[in-house]
Structures are given as C-alpha cells and as structure tokens.
Amino acid sequence: MTGKGNLLVIHRYFWPQNYPYAVMLKDIVEQVADNFEQVSIASSVHHCSELEARKKWAVEHGYSLKTLKMRSEKGMNVAGKVFIMLRYCIWLCWVLSRTRADVVMVATTPPILTAFVVRFMSKIRGYDYIYHCQDIHPEASKKSLLAKVPVLFKWLSSIDKANVCDAKEVITLSEDMKRTLVQRGASPNNIHLINNFIFKQLEQGFGLQTETTDNIIRLVFAGSLGRLQNLPFLFELIKKYRNSEIVEFHILGDGVLKSQLEADIQGNSQTNVKFYGQVPLEEALLTMARCDIGIVPLSEGIIRVAYPSKTMMYLSTGLAVLALVEQDSELVNYLEQNELGVAVSNTCQQQAYEKFNAFLTSFTKDPAMRMAIKTQAEHDFGKRAILSKFKKVVK
Incomplete structure (x- = not known):
C-alpha cells in the first residue's frame, strides 16, 4: 500500500x-x-x-x-x-x-x-x-x-x-x-x-444451459418474506393465476410472512406456486436461470429509503424485471429506458393486474434478449465498474 x-x-x-x-x-x-x-x-x-x-x-x-x-x-x-x-x-x-x-x-x-x-x-x-x-x-x-x-x-x-x-x-x-x-x-x-455490484454469478454460459424452452413463463421472487416487500399485495395478483397452465411462480426466501403466504396459497388450492425457503446463493442463482422474469415488490415509500439489490441478481441471470413500485422512481426509469422490464402499481390492484397481465401476455422467451439483459447488467452493475467508483471516494 x-x-x-x-x-x-x-x-x-x-x-x-x-x-x-x-x-x-x-x-x-x-x-x-x-x-x-x-x-x-x-x-x-x-x-x-x-x-x-x-x-x-x-x-x-x-x-x-x-x-x-x-x-x-x-x-x-x-x-x-x-x-x-x-x-x-x-x-x-x-x-x-x-x-x-x-x-x-x-x-x-x-x-x-x-x-x-x-x-x-x-x-x-x-x-x-x-x-x-x-x-x-x-x-x-x-x-x-x-x-x-x-x-x-x-x-x-x-x-x-x-x-x-x-x-x-x-x-x-x-x-x-x-x-x-x-x-x-x-x-x-x-x-x-454508488450502487451495489453483482458479487456472485453463475459460471460463464452455465445459466444459458439451464434456461427452459417450453411455453411456461416462470416468475421468481428471491428475498426476505418480510413486511417491506409488499408481499400481500403481490400475492393477491398471484392468486388471479390459480388456473393458469402457462404461468409459474417460484418463491425463494424466508421471513415473518412465509407461513401466512403459504397458507394463503394452499387455501386458494393453487398448484403453480412453489416455495423453496432459504437456499444457498448458488442454488438461488440456478433457480433464477431457469426462470424468465424476476419480481421486485416494494411497499409504498420504501424505494425512497432502500434499493432492491435483488434487481441486479435478476438482471445478471438475464431475467426481465417486473417491479411493483412507485412510477416516479429511479428504478422504474432505469428499467423502462433500457427495456429491461416494466413497473406496475404497488397500491392499486386493478391497475397492477392490467399491466401485469399485459406484460405476461406479450412476453416471449428470447435467448438474444436474455444475453442483452446480462450485458446491460454487467455494464451498469459489474464489479469492476462499481469498485472503481469506491476508489475515488474512499480515500
């Protein structure tokens, strides 16, 4: 030194x-x-x-x-x-x-x-x-x-x-x-x-080998099943797809709401929602690589005091992002300007469902799109790019 x-x-x-x-x-x-x-x-x-x-x-x-x-x-x-x-x-x-x-x-x-x-x-x-x-x-x-x-x-x-x-x-x-x-x-x-960087990725090309080619759209939520995530609101949307044969929801993580959410899904007799609990990071990344869309739900006002770092993990595996967050936020601007996903209302169920459903209806699996998302994520949140910013400030 x-x-x-x-x-x-x-x-x-x-x-x-x-x-x-x-x-x-x-x-x-x-x-x-x-x-x-x-x-x-x-x-x-x-x-x-x-x-x-x-x-x-x-x-x-x-x-x-x-x-x-x-x-x-x-x-x-x-x-x-x-x-x-x-x-x-x-x-x-x-x-x-x-x-x-x-x-x-x-x-x-x-x-x-x-x-x-x-x-x-x-x-x-x-x-x-x-x-x-x-x-x-x-x-x-x-x-x-x-x-x-x-x-x-x-x-x-x-x-x-x-x-x-x-x-x-x-x-x-x-x-x-x-x-x-x-x-x-x-x-x-x-x-x-200085945002967080992508600190863990699948081996080069490994994620592409795990991507599915059927017509089922798989959505994943990975994170804390706590009160800041607006999960009751999200699960009201999920329950609307009880009879869908082309949509699956994969829920990774643990927290105070886990038992309540599991009971809610069981009470709805819904079979296209899978809870994994807390899993090692490598397993979480592998599950993401098998999915198509990452979900970022936030309670009203949280985007002003925190940033959902799960966004970077989704993007690093090539997932489009579906964010339930205020429309006038930096996250929404970033997703929409770079065509990385969409944002829906986190307060109005009807508005959220209409945009949510429109996004799913128009969504197509495209390996080229996944690679473009990964490239954009590496450019904006790659370790080298972010760490160079720290070196300029911490001195």
Whole structure:
C-alpha cells in the first residue's frame, strides 16, 4: 500500500460470513487499500473457522484485524438481539478509542447506533468518517414498532440526520435515497451515488444451459418474506393465476410472512406456486436461470429509503424485471429506458393486474434478449465498474 493515512472499516459482518454486504465489503477493501498506508477491519465472527479464513486473507494483504467473537442473533428474541447490538457497540467504542485511523468507514448494520458511535468518537479521536447508507433509517423500519412510537421515530431520525451531516463523505445507492437525505437537511455536495455490484454469478454460459424452452413463463421472487416487500399485495395478483397452465411462480426466501403466504396459497388450492425457503446463493442463482422474469415488490415509500439489490441478481441471470413500485422512481426509469422490464402499481390492484397481465401476455422467451439483459447488467452493475467508483471516494 503506497497511499497516505490509515483506514478503519467497520461492519457487524465481514467475509467469510455469507451476507451480501459482508462479501462485497471484502472486495471494496481490496480496491481502496492502495489509497492508504494501513488498513484495518473491525468486525465480529461467529465461528473459529471464519476467523481463521479472515486472518489468512488479512496476512496475505497486509491488513490488520479487530475481531469480536459473538453468537449469531438468528432465532433470538428482541431482548437478545438488543443485548447483542449493545455489546457490539460497546466493543466498537473500545476499538475506536484506540484507533490510529485517519478515515473510518461505517455502514448501516446495526442501523443508526453504529454510525452514532463512530460520530461520537470522531469528536474525541479526530478522524473523518465515511457513512455508507445501504438503507436509510429509521424510515426503512417505519413498518415496524417504530411507527407506533412517533416520539422514538423522530428522535432516531434526528440522530441519523446528524450522522449524515457530520460525515466527510456519504455513499448511498440511488437518486431517490439521496433526495431523502437532502430533504432531511443534508448537503447534496458530499453525497455520492454508488450502487451495489453483482458479487456472485453463475459460471460463464452455465445459466444459458439451464434456461427452459417450453411455453411456461416462470416468475421468481428471491428475498426476505418480510413486511417491506409488499408481499400481500403481490400475492393477491398471484392468486388471479390459480388456473393458469402457462404461468409459474417460484418463491425463494424466508421471513415473518412465509407461513401466512403459504397458507394463503394452499387455501386458494393453487398448484403453480412453489416455495423453496432459504437456499444457498448458488442454488438461488440456478433457480433464477431457469426462470424468465424476476419480481421486485416494494411497499409504498420504501424505494425512497432502500434499493432492491435483488434487481441486479435478476438482471445478471438475464431475467426481465417486473417491479411493483412507485412510477416516479429511479428504478422504474432505469428499467423502462433500457427495456429491461416494466413497473406496475404497488397500491392499486386493478391497475397492477392490467399491466401485469399485459406484460405476461406479450412476453416471449428470447435467448438474444436474455444475453442483452446480462450485458446491460454487467455494464451498469459489474464489479469492476462499481469498485472503481469506491476508489475515488474512499480515500
């Protein structure tokens, strides 16, 4: 490393933990490392095998590690998750009180509190920090209990507004998200738009070998079966195709609504909907490669505070995209201007069904179109293109 200054990268998860941002962050670190004399990573591990792999990687590249051994919070109740988060943030205070970093990079996991700790300690230690807003909180959590406690929501919003305003640089994913930050009172001058990159693909040509040639149109949803995805609205549309012999729906993922959605489909005596549950990424990509259309459903307002990264995964396997999202969003403009899919209403069932059905009726399977979609995705969201943007900002 031949640059000046020291960098500390902070995140709750880091490679080889198999979370999308944890995997992407490894590539980001390797890309920006030449901008600094020394690079350190502060993160947690769940298993000794994770730590050994991370240590080996750090030694190979000359990075240093700050590591906290923690249990996974999966399956914990709310109290357990709060305890885990507080323990992590206390440890983070300890790390930051001893850091020699000139620049600290922090993201939104855990939301708000991690960035607050980084901001607070920056006043004491004198470092600059870069805030990577993968989501905008507390707005992205508005459908949770926060919506029932307006005072808490307002207080958390004021904290994160300060987190953004005090950052040397802010990175977020879309114009819609940037607009939300500016409407909060942040300056647009230090907000950079860098979307997520395609961090995992099928082997070259492998996806094409799995594509189907029959006349059945296969639609796939891959992601969290949670409340931000507008899934009850989507499934009302899906149920209209109960008797269809040329449409199939493949649902990948897990979440709080999974049991309810499965019961809804069973109650509708519908056999053209298949639930897979949570599957490894490679299996998810293989399933996508056998489908034709990827579904991106979002609850109203979510596109302003988050960006559906499943979009890139769909496009990378050559799928057209069907988005249930506000029409005046960057995502809709991108899909329609590049002829990569269509958007339908996420609030009006009748309007959504009419456009949804028109899209399915006119859809044809075309290998050349799939290849064109893949090419466009690589151009816009390929690793090389996106990482070059990070190198210009994280310095």
